[in-house]
Amino acid sequence: MANSHNTFRSFRSLCCIIFILSVFSFISFLYWCHYSGPCYFRNQIMEQKQNQAIDLLTFPSAWNHLHFPPTPPPKLLKIALFVKKWPHRSQAGGLERHALTLHLALAKRGHELHIFTTFPSNTSFPRYPISNLYFHLSKATAAGYLDQASVWKLFQTQNSTGRPFDMIHTESVGLLHTRSQNVTKLAVTWHGIAYETIHSDIIQELLRHPEEPQANALTQRLMKVVEEVKFFPRYAHHVATSDHVGDVLKRIYMLPKERVHIILNGVDEEIFKPDVTKGREFKQKYGIPDSKSLVLGMAGRLVKDKGHPLMFEALREMFKENDTFRETSVVLVAGDGPWAVRYRDLGANVLVMGPLEQAQLARFYNAIDIFINPTLRAQGLDHTLLEAMISGKPVLATRLASITGSVIVGTEMGYTFSPTVTSLKTALYQVWVDGRGVLEKKGQVAWQRGLELFTATKMAAAYEKLFLCISNDGNNKDNYCQYYSPFK
Numbered sequence: 001m002a003n004s005h006n007t008f009r010s011f012r013s014l015c016c017i018i019f020i021l022s023v024f025s026f027i028s029f030l031y032w033c034h035y036s037g038p039c040y041f042r043n044q045i046m047e048q049k050q051n052q053a054i055d056l057l058t059f060p061s062a063w064n065h066l067h068f069p070p071t072p073p074p075k076l077l078k079i080a081l082f083v084k085k086w087p088h089r090s091q092a093g094g095l096e097r098h099a100l101t102l103h104l105a106l107a108k109r110g111h112e113l114h115i116f117t118t119f120p121s122n123t124s125f126p127r128y129p130i131s132n133l134y135f136h137l138s139k140a141t142a143a144g145y146l147d148q149a150s151v152w153k154l155f156q157t158q159n160s161t162g163r164p165f166d167m168i169h170t171e172s173v174g175l176l177h178t179r180s181q182n183v184t185k186l187a188v189t190w191h192g193i194a195y196e197t198i199h200s201d202i203i204q205e206l207l208r209h210p211e212e213p214q215a216n217a218l219t220q221r222l223m224k225v226v227e228e229v230k231f232f233p234r235y236a237h238h239v240a241t242s243d244h245v246g247d248v249l250k251r252i253y254m255l256p257k258e259r260v261h262i263i264l265n266g267v268d269e270e271i272f273k274p275d276v277t278k279g280r281e282f283k284q285k286y287g288i289p290d291s292k293s294l295v296l297g298m299a300g301r302l303v304k305d306k307g308h309p310l311m312f313e314a315l316r317e318m319f320k321e322n323d324t325f326r327e328t329s330v331v332l333v334a335g336d337g338p339w340a341v342r343y344r345d346l347g348a349n350v351l352v353m354g355p356l357e358q359a360q361l362a363r364f365y366n367a368i369d370i371f372i373n374p375t376l377r378a379q380g381l382d383h384t385l386l387e388a389m390i391s392g393k394p395v396l397a398t399r400l401a402s403i404t405g406s407v408i409v410g411t412e413m414g415y416t417f418s419p420t421v422t423s424l425k426t427a428l429y430q431v432w433v434d435g436r437g438v439l440e441k442k443g444q445v446a447w448q449r450g451l452e453l454f455t456a457t458k459m460a461a462a463y464e465k466l467f468l469c470i471s472n473d474g475n476n477k478d479n480y481c482q483y484y485s486p487f488k
Contacts, residue, residue: 059259062453066462075298079467084145086118116136116151169186179233189239242402242406264459266386274366275362279363281365288330296329372395375400393447
């Protein structure tokens with residue numbers, strides 16, 4: 001009886017948590033639709049066409065929608081970046097790839113970049129032929145983070161050498177709030193917040209096998225949200241990498257709107273771009289026959305929270321129940337992790353290629369008909385979706401707020417599914433029925449959206465404008481916080 005009572009109390013608590021989150025999400029959705037959605041954005045531009053400047057610090061939508069001319073920057077900045085790990089070849093997560101892509105682009109624009117990060121483990125540190133890019137390495141803590149005392153000393157040394165820093169940027173908590181609270185010229189880019197992760201925890205609980213122990217993640221995550229709401233105000237400015245997170249920071253975390261800015265992630269458009277020839281060569285290299293009328297692709301870490309148990313089960317059932325689908329389809333998997341072995345067990349229809357370098361990954365995207373991201377992690381904005389889109393491919397992904405709010409905003413560019421095997425199978429069968437002709441048309445729309453919003457050039461231009469604005473010290477003569485449309 002005691003166990004039954006405790007189980008009932010746990011279930012009742014879970015229901016209450018889900019109800020509260022649903023209310024918050026619904027309120028946030030209404031607010032976003034009214035103030036940050038496409039209609040509001042168009043109204044802002046219409047007003048601007050009447051020569052009314054936009055105050056960038058209060059601009060409610062993603063800065064990627066704005067047009068920044070490719071002219072040299074009006075002022076060269078000395079920028080400090082704090083990031084716990086610098087990417088090495090293919091061994092990089094989304095945060096590290098963002099740090100690499102953005103800050104190399106800013107350095108190439110002429111800004112003086114100082115990267116404060118940790119010594120790599122068991123690998124040599126990469127070198128770049130850029131004279132205004134400097135690295136300051138320190139030993140990581142036992143948990144793999146920056147040692148705050150050591151890295152702050154390095155920063156202070158550089159801050160007193162020559163001119164002081166114009167701007168400080170930290171990727172998530174590379175620089176802890178205990179150090180940032182008195183720094184005004186600072187922006188933090190969040191690649192995942194606890195409030196987002198609650199959605200992932202709910203999904204994991206719903207997918208939990210009855211024999212698996214029940215986790216207490218939801219209760220712990222709620223406390224983490226409370227902690228973040230308390231310490232986030234200690235950072236001067238916040239960059240959200242998706243429209244959804246921007247809304248959450250303002251509505252749920254109660255940060256002032258002039259301190260929250262939405263800049264969507266971008267990827268290198270010089271590497272990732274449509275190239276039919278390279279795609280054909282890639283398929284020939286891996287022996288993919290022309291008889292396969294549908295080539296599905298996945299890339300990234302092959303782990304549980306990236307949705308691979310779900311994808312594995314969907315494919316296993318579809319191969320078993322539909323001979324035609326099995327005979328006409330092939331799945332290419334670029335990545336490594338525990339689920340690589342399981343995918344190989346599905347037979348010759350699934351080809352696991354391991355992690356690919358960027359150049360090979362670009363060829364991989366050109367070889368597939370559609371890219372699939374079955375992630376269960378509702379955090380940040382996944383780079384693989386953006387890479388596929390600017391390579392001219394449609395995408396299929398989990399129906400998470402950051403994805404449907406910023407990436408797959410309509411059926412004309414891809415497909416979404418609820419995180420269940422049934423919903424994923426339905427989406428995959430729809431892809432198969434639509435066929436290559438429909439997928440190519442969707443890929444064209446995805447490519448156009450990718451070039452408009454998700455390039456490294458667009459991302460770097462938006463960050464450059466933000467950094468100029470924050471570093472301006474209220475100088476009215478050079479007000480970098482005002483935006484005038486170049487279109488009349």
